[in-house]
Amino acid sequence: MAKPFSSVDDWPNHKDRIAHFWWVALGGQPQKSYRYDPVGKHFSAAFNAELLEDWKQLFRTVISSHIKADLDEKWFSRVEMIGENLLTQNDRLMGK
Ligand code: HEM
Numbered sequence: 001m002a003k004p005f006s007s008v009d010d011w012p013n014h015k016d017r018i019a020h021f022w023w024v025a026l027g028g029q030p031q032k033s034y035r036y037d038p039v040g041k042h043f044s045a046a047f048n049a050e051l052l053e054d055w056k057q058l059f060r061t062v063i064s065s066h067i068k069a070d071l072d073e074k075w076f077s078r079v080e081m082i083g084e085n086l087l088t089q090n091d092r093l094m095g096k
Contacts, residue, residue: 004045025082026075039089047090052083 008014020032059079063072 004047004051007045026078038086039093042086043090043093047086049087052087056080056083 017034017036020030020034021036021038024030056079060076063075067075
């Protein structure tokens with residue numbers, strides 16, 4: 001997982017963008033006007049099914065230690081849906 005993230009040169013900005021993305025994706029009201037290009041950026045970062053699987057396990061570990069059990073299931077199923085969608089679009093760009 002380290003290699004794809006070597007493309008990030010401004011970590012505070014990256015973290016702020018990601019935090020805001022997930023805030024909104026998981027039901028928060030938008031606070032900023034960030035525009036995202038997740039499909040293009042992940043394609044450039046060599047995103048794939050295996051990295052997504054690792055990433056989901058990390059996400060699951062973090063939310064299960066911070067969020068109440070029923071909410072953590074709801075959040076994780078949304079994360080799985082979003083991840084699956086990103087993978088489908090990535091595969092399409094790869095001509096799979
Ligand atoms: C559900 C799964 C994931 C979602 C929804 C997600 C979402 C995002 C979003 C919204 C951004 C910001 C894009 C932008 O600034 O326009 C981002 C950046 C990034 N993500 Fe993910 N991500 C996921 C998993 C992964 C995985 C598995 C990897 C490993 C390859 C990854 C690598 C990156 C990298 C390297 C960036 C920074 C790209 C750059 O700024 O150049 N992400 N992600």
